[in-house]
Amino acid sequence: MQLDLSGKTALVTGSTSGIGLAIAHGLAKAGATVVVNGRSADRVADAVSGLRDAHPSVSVMGIDADVTTQPGVDRLLAEIPAVDVLVNNLGIFGAVPALEITDDEWRRYFDTNVLAAARLIRSYLPGMIEAGWGRVIDIASDSAVVIPAEMIHYGVSKTALLAVSRGFAKAAAGTGVTVNSVIAGPTHTGGVEDFVYELVDTSLPWEEAQREFMRLHRPQSLLQRLIEPEEIANMVVYLASPLASATTGGALRVDGGYVDSILP
Numbered sequence: 001m002q003l004d005l006s007g008k009t010a011l012v013t014g015s016t017s018g019i020g021l022a023i024a025h026g027l028a029k030a031g032a033t034v035v036v037n038g039r040s041a042d043r044v045a046d047a048v049s050g051l052r053d054a055h056p057s058v059s060v061m062g063i064d065a066d067v068t069t070q071p072g073v074d075r076l077l078a079e080i081p082a083v084d085v086l087v088n089n090l091g092i093f094g095a096v097p098a099l100e101i102t103d104d105e106w107r108r109y110f111d112t113n114v115l116a117a118a119r120l121i122r123s124y125l126p127g128m129i130e131a132g133w134g135r136v137i138d139i140a141s142d143s144a145v146v147i148p149a150e151m152i153h154y155g156v157s158k159t160a161l162l163a164v165s166r167g168f169a170k171a172a173a174g175t176g177v178t179v180n181s182v183i184a185g186p187t188h189t190g191g192v193e194d195f196v197y198e199l200v201d202t203s204l205p206w207e208e209a210q211r212e213f214m215r216l217h218r219p220q221s222l223l224q225r226l227i228e229p230e231e232i233a234n235m236v237v238y239l240a241s242p243l244a245s246a247t248t249g250g251a252l253r254v255d256g257g258y259v260d261s262i263l264p
């Protein structure tokens with residue numbers, strides 16, 4: 001399959017590390033002009049320089065802006081008024097016992113994981129519709145479907161994100177713009193590596209540690225290892241490509257079979 005995104009501009013929120021950075025690399029490899037985003041100017045600059053080194057023939061830009069705030073979005077829109085591909089990757093997660101989640105925490109999760117994505121779709125979708133082509137991809141989680149007891153606010157926010165994708169796909173019906181979400185499963189990012197070593201013997205080498213973690217704490221995964229960020233990125237690049245023209249309003253799973261269901 002030739003995934004050709006040359007001539008397209010793609011914005012990936014929260015892309016200085018983890019899954020977002022892998023998505024930025026995947027889109028650049030397919031020829032897209034990539035816009036990297038994060039809150040820290042230094043981390044954005046590092047990501048931009050890594051992307052330029054790896055993909056010297058494509059254009060890479062970086063915007064340090066907190067996209068959970070209206071001023072951050074205003075700054076982003078002033079620099080990047082239109083995109084062809086919007087990847088709402090930014091998302092926060094963390095364990096809190098259900099009865100201890102405060103109103104402020106519920107609001108913070110809603111603002112970061114749901115409203116930031118909806119606001120950016122609202123900002124960029126009209127331009128895509130006018131152009132007759134566009135792609136919106138929201139990064140959800142297995143937690144949207146299997147609500148984790150240790151972070152129900154995270155799960156609820158990702159369930160809402162699935163609804164955001166489905167709803168905006170309807171708003172873009174018949175326009176050439178597709179809107180989808182990707183249900184990512186447990187993925188090997190820096191934060192998750194620390195989390196694994198909190199739960200298994202720290203003297204184990206990484207391969208054994210993650211196998212032990214999956215066996216003890218994620219036995220329902222059919223993959224029985226963590227997903228690599230590039231494996232999530234592959235699905236995103238496909239969805240962003242012209243080849244995925246008939247897929248919209250969907251929730252596509254890259255969860256290693258973690259969700260025990262035929263459909264999401």
Ligand SMILES: NC(=O)c1ccc[n+]([C@@H]2O[C@H](COP(=O)([O-])OP(=O)(O)OC[C@H]3O[C@@H](n4cnc5c(N)ncnc54)[C@H](OP(=O)(O)O)[C@@H]3O)[C@@H](O)[C@H]2O)c1
Nearest residue numbers: 014015016017018019038039040066067090091141184187
């Ligand atoms: N890791 C997993 O196992 C897993 C599983 C399922 C789904 N997911 C989802 O995948 C997405 C990415 O997760 P990840 O684990 O790769 O995340 P991560 O490693 O924690 O990366 C977060 C990124 O977001 C940026 N960021 C944080 N707050 C921001 C803000 N307010 N505005 C702009 N950028 C911000 C961070 O950069 P700065 O610190 O520089 O701002 C960083 O680049 C999330 O939506 C997550 O829910 C992850």
